[in-house]
Amino acid sequence: MGIVLDRKELIKYPFLKESQQLARRHVESLEEFLGSSPGVAALERAKERVVAALTFKKEFGDENTQNLKPEIEIASYAIARMLVSCAGDRSLVDRLARYEAERASFFLAAEEPEIRRFVAWSVGIDTGAVAMPVTRYVELVPHLRDRRWRLVNRDVRQGGVNLEAGEIDELIRERIRAIIADQLPLRVPTGICERLAPVTSEITALRQQQVLEQFGEIKEEAFPPCISALIQAITAGTNLTHMGRFAITSFLHTIGMNVAQIADVFARAPDFDPDMTMYQVEHISGRGGTEYTPPSCATMRTFGLCANRDKDCERVNHPLSYYRLKKNMAKKRS
Ligand code: SF4
Known part of the structure; x- marks a missing residue:
């Protein structure tokens, strides 16, 4: 496609190869760049990107008023990807990918048609399409939660799958998200x-705080019966199935326990194997690149893990909802 975006336009779409080429022309050695004042500015902006991603920011107009040179702004995108990669937490990767896709989508909505067409084409989508081959469609939509995408x-x-007005924009955003998410985590030396550790630690602390605010202090007495039963089984030295x-692990990780705290729960087993446990816990907690969500009650039942159901179980369909419910009940009582 015969379009050349200028530097001001490239900052809106830093994932494009043209944007990356621009940043690369100004950054010969990453080490040296990070030590320079443009590098410090880019790192600060990269932190802002990740923090904005964590807070689900959806307004982006003010970013155009920043005084950073386009190449520094684009370098900040690259550094933000490094920050989440170094943090080793898949939830950060997913948030950043979502944020960058929302941001691009925000700018695309007000873009000249030919630029919009070019950016969409760069991620493999034709903005003029009113239908899409089934095979292509099913590749694009698996992470879109709304039932209408099924x-x-x-x-x-x-x-061909017919598309309603406006759906192509949602598919472009999703495609950008998927491309960015698939490229992460990066192998950062x-x-x-x-x-980057001082900044990574700040980001990890913010994420931890968010999780704690969502689920609050960890209260074992609010655990659903199935999770308590699994902990008792571990303590008694029973061999759990892989699903157990x-x-x-995914439950404890989601409510805010870190890897060491989860490993402590497994350490209650008489035949505790620290290395194997750490490996498994890290994998399920997202170090391997995928963050797993805990299974619903329906899945727990299928695998024979829904144990000691009580009357509060009738009000929920997910062990996490049970936990939230019990914590709220305890808060109201106190
Ligand atoms: S109903 Fe759900 S929360 Fe209750 S024990 Fe079964 S799986 Fe756990």
């Missing part, structure tokens, strides 16, 4: 991660 709810004709280990 293939069974779509108007499919002659191998240890030395660079060490250099997965359910408890």
Whole structure:
């Protein structure tokens, strides 16, 4: 496509290869760049990006008024990706990918048609499409939660899925999100991660605070019966199935326990194997690149893990909802 975006336009779409090329022309050595004043400014802006991602920021107009040079602004995108990669927490990666896609989508909405067409084309989408081949459609939508995206709810004709007005914009945003998420985490050299560590720690602390604010202080007495039963089984030295280990680890991780705290729960087992436990806990907690959400009550039942159901279980369909419910009940009583 014969379009050349200028530097001001590239900052809105830093994931484009043209944007990356611009930043690369100004950054020969990352180490040296991070030590320079433009590098310090880029790192500060990168932190802002990640913090904005954590707070689900959806307004982006003010970013155009910042005085950073376009190449520094784009470098901040690259550094933000390094920050979340060094943090080793998949939830940060997912938040950043979502934020960057929302941001691009925000700018695209007010963009000249040919620029919009070009950016969409760069991520493999035709803005003029009123239908999309089924195979392409199913590749694009698996992470879109609204039921209307399910293939069974779509108007499919002659191998094509018809698109409603405005849906192409949602698909562009989702495609950008998926591209960015798929590229992460990056393999960042240890030395660079060490250099970024002060900022990474701030971000991790903010994330931890968010989780704690969402679920509050960890209260074992509010655990659902299934999770308490799994902990008792561990303490008694019973061998848990893979799904049992997965359910408890993902549950504890989601309510805000860190890897060491989760490993402590497994350490209650008489045959505790620290290395194996750390490996499994880190994997399920997202270090391997995918953050897993704990199974719902329906899945727990399927795997025979819904144990000691009580009357409050009738009000929920997810162990996390049970936990929240019990904590709120305890708060009201106190
Ligand atoms: S109903 Fe849900 S929360 Fe209650 S024990 Fe079963 S899986 Fe756990």
